[in-house]
Amino acid sequence: MKIATFNINGIKARLGALTDWLEEARPDVVVLQEIKSVDEGFPREPIEDLGYTVETHGQKGFNGVAILSRLPLEDVRRGLPGDDSDEQARWIEALVVGDQTAVRVCGLYLPNGNPAPGPKYDYKLAWMERLRDRARDLLAEEEPAIMAGDYNVIPQPEDCADPKAWADDALFLPETRAAFQRIVNLGFTDALRATTAAPETYTFWDYQRGAWERNNGIRIDHLLLTPQAADRLNGCTIDSAVRGREKPSDHVPVWIELDA
DNA sequence: ATGTCGTAACGTTTACGA
Numbered sequence: 001m002k003i004a005t006f007n008i009n010g011i012k013a014r015l016g017a018l019t020d021w022l023e024e025a026r027p028d029v030v031v032l033q034e035i036k037s038v039d040e041g042f043p044r045e046p047i048e049d050l051g052y053t054v055e056t057h058g059q060k061g062f063n064g065v066a067i068l069s070r071l072p073l074e075d076v077r078r079g080l081p082g083d084d085s086d087e088q089a090r091w092i093e094a095l096v097v098g099d100q101t102a103v104r105v106c107g108l109y110l111p112n113g114n115p116a117p118g119p120k121y122d123y124k125l126a127w128m129e130r131l132r133d134r135a136r137d138l139l140a141e142e143e144p145a146i147m148a149g150d151y152n153v154i155p156q157p158e159d160c161a162d163p164k165a166w167a168d169d170a171l172f173l174p175e176t177r178a179a180f181q182r183i184v185n186l187g188f189t190d191a192l193r194a195t196t197a198a199p200e201t202y203t204f205w206d207y208q209r210g211a212w213e214r215n216n217g218i219r220i221d222h223l224l225l226t227p228q229a230a231d232r233l234n235g236c237t238i239d240s241a242v243r244g245r246e247k248p249s250d251h252v253p254v255w256i257e258l259d260a
Numbered sequence: 261a262t263g264t265c266g267t268a269a270c271g272t273t274t275a276c277g278a
Contacts, residue, residue, distance in 0.1 A: 009265075009266070009278085010265085010266045010267070012266085012267085013265085013266060013267090014266095034266090034278085036266065036267060037267095060267090060268080061266090061267055061268060061276090061277090062266095062267080062276090062277065062278090063277095112277080112278060114277090114278080152278095206264080206265095206278095207263095207264035207265050207278095208262095208263055208264050208265090209261095209263060209264090210263095249265095250264090250265075250278085
């Protein structure tokens, strides 16, 4: 089972880039972030025509997540539990029924948090606390599950080309990294780090200052696996070349292959 | 060089979020 995460930075501007990539990569499941669309405005048909079921959790203008799947979906849930007053669309999950086993796939768009300190950073840290609660519940199920998406967290200095430039940024502050590590430490496997020692494995390059051409990137799109999913992990790939195409997102797809 | 995008809106341009 091939499962991908892709922050597309606006579905209306990225539909062609997305369908091109779906046709060539043929992932079984994709979690999307920053669809920047309400559910009714999401262009379902061109994606359904490629064989995908489309489940969205959108809002006007910003944020928004989705799951695309060629395999049957059950138990689709929208919104991260823990705060009924939170109206930002940043979480969607579903049970994907594979040939060998079912896998719970969670797609997330963790708050950016800048500027820090401030209310946006407070919201980021509070959201990460709620994520930890959901993560703990997933582990308790003792089933294959993954939490994939744009975490807006640079876990370690080696996850960015220029650590000094990110020192005061909400994506790299010690408190951010500690909160991410606390989640991983519950018992999750970072799929990329578990399968490759390659340096300079970035997933995002800013549109500004020729970041892509200079490989001035950061690794912020992650797939975290429960032990039961990690036991089935066959590899993890960053489709970096997508960043060099026409009208690219500033993120690229990251995907794993599971025996499932 | 506060440098690029995508989206929304009292839209031919500005504000916001990233």
